[in-house]
Amino acid sequence: MKQNTIKLSCIALAISSVLTAHLAVAQDETAADDTQSTLEHIEVSARKTVESLQNVPVAVTSVSAAELAENGISVMTEIQQFSPNTTLQASRGTNSTLTAFIRGVGQEDPLWGYEPGVGIYIDDVYIARPQGAVLDILDVQRIEVLRGPQGTLYGKNTIGGAVKYVTRRMTGDAELNLAGTFGSYNQQDFKVAGQYPLIDNKLYFGFAMASLSRDGFGDFVISALPGQDTENYNKDLFAGRATLEFTPTDNLFMRLTYDKTQDDSNAKGGYRLLPSLLTDAPVPDSKFDSYTSMPTWNRVENEGWGLTLEYDLNEDWTLKSITASRESYSPTNIDFDNTPLRIFDVPAIYEDEQFSQELQVNYSGDDLSLVSGLYYFSGDSCGVFDAILEEAYKVYGGLTREVRGCNNSDSYAAYAQGSYDLTEQLSLTLGLRYSNETKEATVYNGVIFSSIYPETGWYPGYVRDEALIEAKIPKVLDDEETWSRFTPRVGLEYQLTDDLMLFTSYSQGFKSGTFNPRASGPEPAVDPEVVDSYEIGMKSEWNDNLRLNATGFYLNHKDRQFVTVLPGEDASDLKQRLGNIGTSTATGLELEVEFAPTKSLDLFASLGLIDSSFEEVISYDANGNQIDISDTYTITNTPDTTANVGFSYSMETNVGSFVANGNYYYRSDYDLAVVDNLLSQDGYGLLNLGLNWYSTDGHWHAGLYWKNVTDEEYLVGNYAFVTPDGNGGYIPGLGGDNTLIGYYGDPETISFTIGYEF
Numbered sequence: 001m002k003q004n005t006i007k008l009s010c011i012a013l014a015i016s017s018v019l020t021a022h023l024a025v026a027q028d029e030t031a032a033d034d035t036q037s038t039l040e041h042i043e044v045s046a047r048k049t050v051e052s053l054q055n056v057p058v059a060v061t062s063v064s065a066a067e068l069a070e071n072g073i074s075v076m077t078e079i080q081q082f083s084p085n086t087t088l089q090a091s092r093g094t095n096s097t098l099t100a101f102i103r104g105v106g107q108e109d110p111l112w113g114y115e116p117g118v119g120i121y122i123d124d125v126y127i128a129r130p131q132g133a134v135l136d137i138l139d140v141q142r143i144e145v146l147r148g149p150q151g152t153l154y155g156k157n158t159i160g161g162a163v164k165y166v167t168r169r170m171t172g173d174a175e176l177n178l179a180g181t182f183g184s185y186n187q188q189d190f191k192v193a194g195q196y197p198l199i200d201n202k203l204y205f206g207f208a209m210a211s212l213s214r215d216g217f218g219d220f221v222i223s224a225l226p227g228q229d230t231e232n233y234n235k236d237l238f239a240g241r242a243t244l245e246f247t248p249t250d251n252l253f254m255r256l257t258y259d260k261t262q263d264d265s266n267a268k269g270g271y272r273l274l275p276s277l278l279t280d281a282p283v284p285d286s287k288f289d290s291y292t293s294m295p296t297w298n299r300v301e302n303e304g305w306g307l308t309l310e311y312d313l314n315e316d317w318t319l320k321s322i323t324a325s326r327e328s329y330s331p332t333n334i335d336f337d338n339t340p341l342r343i344f345d346v347p348a349i350y351e352d353e354q355f356s357q358e359l360q361v362n363y364s365g366d367d368l369s370l371v372s373g374l375y376y377f378s379g380d381s382c383g384v385f386d387a388i389l390e391e392a393y394k395v396y397g398g399l400t401r402e403v404r405g406c407n408n409s410d411s412y413a414a415y416a417q418g419s420y421d422l423t424e425q426l427s428l429t430l431g432l433r434y435s436n437e438t439k440e441a442t443v444y445n446g447v448i449f450s451s452i453y454p455e456t457g458w459y460p461g462y463v464r465d466e467a468l469i470e471a472k473i474p475k476v477l478d479d480e481e482t483w484s485r486f487t488p489r490v491g492l493e494y495q496l497t498d499d500l501m502l503f504t505s506y507s508q509g510f511k512s513g514t515f516n517p518r519a520s521g522p523e524p525a526v527d528p529e530v531v532d533s534y535e536i537g538m539k540s541e542w543n544d545n546l547r548l549n550a551t552g553f554y555l556n557h558k559d560r561q562f563v564t565v566l567p568g569e570d571a572s573d574l575k576q577r578l579g580n581i582g583t584s585t586a587t588g589l590e591l592e593v594e595f596a597p598t599k600s601l602d603l604f605a606s607l608g609l610i611d612s613s614f615e616e617v618i619s620y621d622a623n624g625n626q627i628d629i630s631d632t633y634t635i636t637n638t639p640d641t642t643a644n645v646g647f648s649y650s651m652e653t654n655v656g657s658f659v660a661n662g663n664y665y666y667r668s669d670y671d672l673a674v675v676d677n678l679l680s681q682d683g684y685g686l687l688n689l690g691l692n693w694y695s696t697d698g699h700w701h702a703g704l705y706w707k708n709v710t711d712e713e714y715l716v717g718n719y720a721f722v723t724p725d726g727n728g729g730y731i732p733g734l735g736g737d738n739t740l741i742g743y744y745g746d747p748e749t750i751s752f753t754i755g756y757e758f
Contacts, residue, residue: 037544037545037596037597037598037599037601038544038545038596038599039541039544039545039546039547039594039596040064042054042062042064043062044056044060044062044142044144045124045144045164045166046058046060046144046146046164047153047371047417048124048153048360048362048371049362049364049369049371053539054499054501054539054540054541054547054549055501055539056539057429057491057493057501057503057505057537057539058146058148059146059147059148059535059537059549059551059553059590060144060145060146060147061079061082061083061084061086061144061145061147061592061606062142062143062144062145063079063082063142063143063144064141064142065140065141065142065168068137068140068143069692069703070648070659070661070690070692070703071661071663071688071690071705072688072690072703072705072707072751072753073137074136074137074181074189074212075134075135075136075137076088076098076134076135076136076137076143076163076165077089077090077098077134079143079145079163081644081663081665081686082145082606082644083102083145083147083606083608084147084590084591084592084606084607084608084642084643085102085103085104085147085588085590085608085609085610085638085642086101086102086145086147086161086608086642087099087100087101087102087106087637087638088100088163089637089716089717089745090134090716091108091110091130091717092268092270092334092717092718092719092743093267093268093298093332093333093334094131094263094265094267094268094298094300094330094332095134095235095237095263095265095268095300096131096132096133096134096237096261096263096265096300096302097110097130097131097132097133097134097300097330098120098130098133098134099130099637099716099717100116100117100118100120100130100133100160100163101117101118101160101636101637101638102117102118102145102147102148102160102161103147103148103160103161103553103555103586103588103610103612103638104160104555104557104584104586104610104612104635104638105117105118105159105160105161105531105555105557105586106118106160106637107130107511108636108637108674108717109563110129110130110131110350111383111385111517111518112129112350112351112352112381112382112383112405112406112407112517113381113405113407113441113514113515113516113517114514114517115156115157115511115512115514116128116129116130116157116511117157117159117160117511117529118157118158118160118161118162118163119150119154119157119158119161119162119163120133120135120162120163120165121154121162121163121164121165122135122165122167122259122306123165123166123167123257123306123308123322124164124308124322124358125304125306125322125324125326125356126154126155126157126354126356126377127326128157128326128352128354128377128379128381129328129350129352129381131300131302131328131330131350131352132261132263132300132301132302132328132330135165135261136210136212136237136239136261138191138193138208138210138239138241139167139168139193139206139208139241140165140166140167140168141166141167141168141169142166143163143164143165143166144163144164144166145161145162145163145164146158146161146162146163146164147160147161147551147590148160148161148507148533148535148553148555149161149487149507149508149509149531149533149555150162150507150509151433151487151489151507151508151509151510151531152415152417152431152432152433152487152488152489152507153371153415153417153431153433155375155411155413155415155433155435155487156411156413156435156437156509156510156511156512156528157511157512158509159509159510159511159529159530159531159557160531167241167243167257169245169255170195170204170206170243170245171195172197172200172201172204173195173197174194174195174196174197174758175193175194175195175196175757175758176192176193176194176757176758177191177192177193177194177755177756177757177758178191178192178755178756178757179191179192179753179754179755179756180753180754180755181751181752181753182751182752183214183705183749183750183751183752184214184748184749184750184751185214185215185216185217185234185749186213186214186215187213187214187235187749187751188211188213188214189210189211189212189213190210190211190212191208191209191210191211192207192208192209192210193206193207193208193209194206194207194208194758195207201247202246202247202248203244203245203246203247204243204244204245204246205242205243205244206242206243206244206245207240207241207242207243208240208241209238209239209240209241210237210238210239210240211237211238212235212236212237212238212239213234213235213236213237214234214235215231215234216231216232216233216234216266216288217232217233217234217286217288217746217747218232218233218269218284218286218287218288218289218290219231219232219288219289219290220232220269220289220290220291220292220296221284221289221290221291222281222291222292222340223291223292223293223296223340224292224293224294224340224341224342225293225294225295225296225459225460228295228296228297229266229296229297230296231266231296232266232268232269232288232289232290232296233268233288234265234266235265236263236264236265236266237261237262237263237264237265238261238262239259239260239261239262240259240260240261241257241258241259242257242258242259243255243256243257243258244256244257251311251312251313252309252310252311252312253308253309253310253311254307254308254309254310255306255307255308256305256306256307257305257306257307257308258303258304258305259303259304259305260301260302260303261300261301261302261303262299262300262301262302263298263299263300263301264297264298264299265298266296266297266298267294267295267296267297267298267332267333267334267335268298268743269289269290269291269292269296269335269338270290270335270338270717270718270719270741270742270743271283271284271286271287271288271289271290271338271741271742271743271744272284272290272291272338272339272740272741273679273740273741273742274722274730274738274739274740275738276337276339276343276737276738277732277736277737277738278339278341278343278391278736278737279291279339279340279341281339281340287713287742287744288744288747290335290338291335291338291339291340292333292335292338292339292340293335293339293340293341293342293343293345294333294334294335294345294347294459295333295347295458295459296333297333298331298332298333299329299330299331299332300328300330300332301328301329301330302326302327302328303326303327303328304324304325304326304327305324305325306322306323306324306325307321307322307323307324308320308321308322308323309321316363316364316365317361317362317363318360318361318362318363318364319359319360319361319362320358320359320360320362320373321357321358321359321360322356322357322358322360323356323357323358324355324356324357325353325354325355325356326352326353326354327352327353327354328350328351328352329349329350329351330349330350330351331347331348331349331454331455332347332348332349332350333345333347333348334346334347334348336719336721336734336735336739336741337721337735337737337739337741338739338741339737341390341391342388342389342390342391342398342451343389343390343391343392343735343736343737343739344387344388344389344721344734344735344737344739345386345387345388345390346385346386346387346388347385347386347388347453347454347458348383348384348385348386348454349383349384349385349454349455350381350382350383351381351382351383352379352380352381352382353379353380354377354378354379354380355377355378355379356375356376356377356378357375357376358373358374358375358376359373359374359375360372360373361373363418366421367420367421368418368419368420368421369418369419370416370417370418371416371417371418372415372416372417372418373414373415373416374412374413374414375411375412375413375414375415376410376411376412376413377409377410377411378409378410378411379408379409380406380408381406381407381408381409382404382405382406382407383404383405383406383517384402384403384404384454385402385403385404385454386400386401386402386452386453386454387400387401387402387403388400388451388452389401389734389735390451391735391736391737392735392736393449396449397449397450398449398450398451399447399448399449399450399451400447400448400450400451400452401445401446401447402444402445402446402447402448402452402469402473403443403444403445403517403518404443404444404473405441405442405443405444405477405517406441406442407439407440407441407514407515407517408439408440408441409437409438409439409440409512410437410438411435411436411437411438411512412435412436412437413433413434413435413436414433414434415431415432415433415434416431416432417429417430417431417432417489418430418431419493424495425494425495425496426492426493426494426495427492427493427494427495428490428491428492428493429489429490429491429492429493429505430488430489430490431488431489431490431507432486432487432488432489433486433487433488434484434485434486435484435485435487435510436482436483436484437482437483437484437512437513438480438481438482439480439481439482439512439513439514439515439525440479440480441477441478441479441480441514441515441517441525442475442477442478443475443476443477443478443515443516443517443518443519444473444474444475444476445473445474445476445477445518445519445520445521446472446473446474446476447472448468448469448472448473452464452465452469476519476520476521476522477515477516477519477521477522477523479515479522479524479525481513481515481524481525483512483513483527483528485510485528485530487507487508487509487510488506488507488508489505489506489507489508490505490506490507491503491504491505491506491507492504492505499540499541499542500538500539500540500541501538501539501540502536502537502538503535503536503537503538503539504534504535504536504537505533505534505535506532506533506534506535507533507535508530508531508532508533509530509531509533510528510529510530510531511528511529511530511531511561512528513525513526513527513528514526514561514578515578516563516576516577516578518563518576518578519576519577519578520576523577523578526559526561526578526579526580527559527580528559529557529558529559529560529561529580530557530558530559531555531556531557531558532555532556532558533553533554533555533556534553534554534555535551535552535553536551536552536553537549537550537551537552538550538551545595545596545597546593546594546595546596547592547593547594547595548591548592548593549591549592549593550589550590550591550592551589551590552588552589552590553586553587553588553589553590554585554586554587555585555586556583556585557583557584557585557586558583559580559583560580560581560582560583560584561578561579561580561581562578562579562581562674562675563576563577563578581617581618581633582614582615582616582617582618582630582633583614583615583616584612584613584614584615584635585612585613585615586610586611586612586613586635586638587610587611587612588608588609588610588611588612589607589608589609590606590607590608590609591605591606591607591608592604592605592606593605593606600649600650600651601647601648601649601650602647602648602649602650603645603646603647604644604645604646604647604648604663605643605644605645605646606642606643606644607641607642607643608641608642608643609640609641610638610639610640611640612635612638613630613634613635614630614633614634614635615630616628616630617629617630617632617633632675632676633674633675634671634673634674634677635671635674636670636671636672636673636674636677637670637672638670639667639668639669639670639683640668640669640670641666641667641668641683642665642666642667642668643665643666644663644664644665644666645663645664646661646662646663646664647661647662647663648660648661649661654696655696656693656694656695656696656700657693657694657696658691658692658693658694659690659691659692659694660690660691660692661689661690661691661692662687662688662689662690663687663688664685664686664687664688665685665686665688666683666684666685666686667681667683667684667685667714668683669681669682669683672715672717672718673718673720676723678718678720678722678724678740679715679718679720679740679742681714681715684712684714685710685712686707686708686712687708687709687710688705688706688707688708688709689705689706689709690703690704690705690706691703691704692704698757699756699757699758700754700755700756700757701753701754701755701756701757702752702753702754702755703752703753704750704751704752704753705750705751705752705753706748706749706750707746707748707749707750707751708745708746708747708748708749709748710748711747711748712745713744713747714744714745715742715743715744715745716743716744716745717742717743718740718741718742718743719739719740719741720733720739720740720741721733721734721735721737721739721740722738722739722740
């Protein structure tokens with residue numbers, strides 16, 4: 001507490017010094033001058049065409065590049081603070097795997113074959129898998145969060161919403177930007193970005209690269225493999241992007257991009273919340289310390305290229321083509337039990353390839369605007385994992401259940417959405433998308449009485465016996481299924497005044513049907529999930545300095561896909577069946593407010609309220625009678641309340657301009673497991689402060705950022721393989737140990753950034 005007080009005093013002293021300097025040089029400014037304040041005009045592409053935020057009848061939050069920089073936001077997950085009813089968090093095993101929920105809809109299992117509930121897009125290119133989806137901020141123009149189903153314009157797997165990462169177009173001038181960040185836990189981030197005109201006013205080359213590293217927040221204090229890196233929650237990442245932009249004529253634009261990210265951060269070790277029954281290792285002192293019997297290395301590789309063509313036929317009609325290909329490779333180590341023994345270890349490999357092609361025909365006239373297109377997606381999602389249960393089967397020399405296979409898909413879609421002005425004030429929006437998807441799946445599932453790993457050399461001296469594994473691991477599923485669906489949208493917008501729009505809408509989204517990637521035998525595919533959403537909202541601005549946007553919503557989430565654990569002969573069976581278990585609903589309200597009382601001061605706030613629950617979960621009793629067990633199910637990663645309040649204060653001095661900012665972000669309590677939840681995170685708040693400086697010549701900039709000032713500890717993920725015994729204790733689960741594991745968000749950090757723009 002004393003340490004935090006000292007740090008807070010230092011930040012307060014820095015801010016007060018700048019304020020004093022500002023008053024000294026600005027005392028001759030008139031009061032009238034200081035009250036001339038207006039809000040920044042915000043543009044978004046939520047409806048696949050650039051529009052003013054205030055004219056879009058969609059619940060959308062947009063965070064610009066300037067806001068990202070001035071708040072010291074370096075990774076996409078921090079955007080959740082600015083979007084109500086939104087969860088964007090790094091998953092359990094790596095820094096780069098994303099857990100995304102919006103309005104209680106998402107997907108927490110990153111295994112191949114499972115589809116996300118929130119779509120992630122880079123420049124309108126869909127990212128099919130969560131591995132590598134925790135994007136670091138690099139050469140970005142803005143990030144948009146679209147809340148609610150986006151099934152008409154964006155298609156499958158956007159039943160909760162979509163997150164759009166929009167990179168910036170080149171200005172045409174030669175530029176070079178250098179920046180370095182140094183901070184807590186030996187943070188050392190280096191970024192370089194630039195652009196150069198190869199042919200003036202025609203052809204430009206742009207690039208951006210980043211090397212991001214820091215030590216771990218904790219350590220693997222006991223490791224069964226000596227000599228390896230024992231840092232836990234560390235970061236070691238490289239990202240790069242290259243772009244060619246060509247404008248041969250005034251009405252034709254072409255962009256070719258390539259990007260690659262390689263994350264070599266260690267695998268994350270979880271915090272044991274219960275003492276181990278099989279080892280003498282106590283519960284660690286720090287939430288970021290762990291034990292492991294596995295290699296600590298981990299890798300997430302993600303790369304892709306894209307080609308965008310835009311051609312203006314005339315003032316009203318535009319043609320657009322988006323072609324993209326991406327692939328990822330992720331060998332990973334997950335120690336479920338987090339002990340020095342092989343109680344429940346899961347080494348795994350995720351491997352994905354995707355290709356997409358979208359053709360758009362867009363129209364913008366006096367009374368009608370239209371976005372329409374054709375879309376094709378082909379994706380191969382494969383993997384292997386080995387569930388090693390050595391301690392429970394030592395008498396046999398160990399036991400491993402290996403599961404491997406692929407879920408491959410081909411999707412076609414056609415869509416159109418238009419808004420027509422019925423009167424000068426009233427407009428009607430109609431949209432419809434037809435989607436057709438075929439999936440084929442193979443699953444190999446079997447047991448070998450030894451400890452095996454996905455590849456030879458997984459740890460020093462290990463040799464994989466492929467012939468033995470091929471003989472012992474049979475193919476248990478080889479099937480194909482096709483689904484098709486129309487997803488509509490209908491809305492009314494009423495422009496009451498130039499600065500006040502009221503809107504209401506109905507929209508539908510669907511998450512693709514799929515096969516169980518852990519199937520232990522033949523089983524049918526599950527049907528798609530469907531979400532029906534109803535919204536009523538307001539977009540308003542008052543006196544040019546107050547913006548108030550509000551949305552109320554109700555959604556009905558049907559045919560939810562979930563895995564049920566089936567009883568087997570013993571714990572090694574790992575029998576799981578994927579099915580459509582039931583229905584959930586959510587009702588909520590979202591408010592976003594921005595107020596600029598003076599030209600120097602900007603205040604903002606957001607509030608998300610949601611009441612979400614399972615309404616029906618179908619099961620059967622011992623006599624085969626149908627029963628409803630919805631009282632044992634909960635909506636995860638969805639606090640009833642999310643709120644954010646903050647400020648930004650800018651000032652001019654004779655040594656440059658300063659921007660001081662801060663925000664307080666609050667999340668009420670939330671559960672971490674869908675069935676028989678054992679871990680809940682109590683409500684908590686994060687306080688963040690920042691101070692930015694820009695030189696008078698426009699070349700230099702610097703920033704000081706203090707995140708999680710009060711050093712809050714909060715859960716973002718878990719593994720639970722125990723059962724309550726009814727007396728306050730637990731019955732050991734898979735592997736025979738008390739495996740109840742928590743993963744935590746970032747602790748308090750301080751960083752300093754210095755940059756130069758040529």
